[in-house]
């Protein structure tokens with residue numbers, strides 16, 4: 012008797028926040044590799060720590076590309092870290108309601124700091140260096 | 142060889158706190174740790190409480206912490222431990238009932254929560270006998286059929302130590318066994334059960350489970366396959 016393999020089954024999965032958080036952790040982790048290494052190589056190797064002056068920083072931050080680069084670096088690194096902190100809290104907070112409150116606070120902190128950082132970076136213009 | 146055996150003792154009905162009893166004994170390097178505990182029970186102190194049944198690594202009843210790592214006492218030889226000091230403690234993360242016996246109920250409750258049995262309400266095949274599958278289909282869950290529910294994995298997991306409602310590696314292994322079985326029809330239900338904070342997302346790939354499993358099941362791989370099935374919506 013011959014047996015044929017069953018067709019792959021399509022499954023309906025209800026979305027869950029922890030699934031999204033887990034994915035975000037992977038994606039931000041992958042993105043952080045080029046972002047953080049790019050930053051480190053540029054500042055510490057190409058330019059060198061002793062050459063980093065206010066003028067240099069202002070000049071670099073005057074370009075939109077670098078502004079976006081740094082905003083991404085800040086938002087992703089901070090988000091990745093905050094999600095890690097959230098997981099650590101989860102080990103100690105077992106009540107789902109309390110955990111939801113703590114998660115929301117962490118999210119707001121992340122959002123506020125990232126937005127303040129983005130505004131600051133966007134506000135830098137070449138005139139500030141002189 | 143001469144060894145020093147330290148055994149965790151605690152009777153919650155009598156003792157204020159746990160203690161360790163120490164025994165010096167002459168043993169064969171090929172003795173199993175279970176044999177040492179049997180010597181203690183026979184020659185020193187018959188009140189020592191432990192679970193064991195088959196003594197051949199198949200029933201899963203004697204998982205315990207030996208020199209800080211989870212093993213089946215009947216499967217680990219004295220010489221495997223590379224030490225003349227052996228400390229035996231109950232599994233971590235579960236309540237001690239007496240000495241080396243822990244309350245396995247939270248573990249089994251998590252196990253039951255993933256529906257660890259074949260679900261298929263379709264009519265039987267024409268010959269009224271077996272539901273057939275190809276060798277490749279069988280291979281997909283071969284590894285996870287080997288579980289003996291000893292709890293060595295789940296009680297080695299830091300996520301489980303912090304919260305025993307986390308289903309734990311053993312439950313995910315047993316869900317995997319049916320999710321990827323072509324004859325089963327409840328993968329969707331199981332994946333939705335596992336797609337929760339206390340489901341697969343509590344796993345942070347610490348790999349303790351894989352190291353602890355006496356059946357050498359690739360547990361972390363199985364968990365990753367379940368995560369993948371949830372994310373892709375395909376089994």
Ligand code: SF4
Pocket residue numbers: 287288289290291292293294295310311314353354355356357358360
């Ligand atoms: S997966 Fe391995 S360690 Fe975990 S319960 Fe099954 S046999 Fe024991």
Ligand code: FES
Pocket residue numbers: 192193194195196197198199200201202203204213214215216
């Ligand atoms: S006594 Fe059965 S597995 Fe060790």
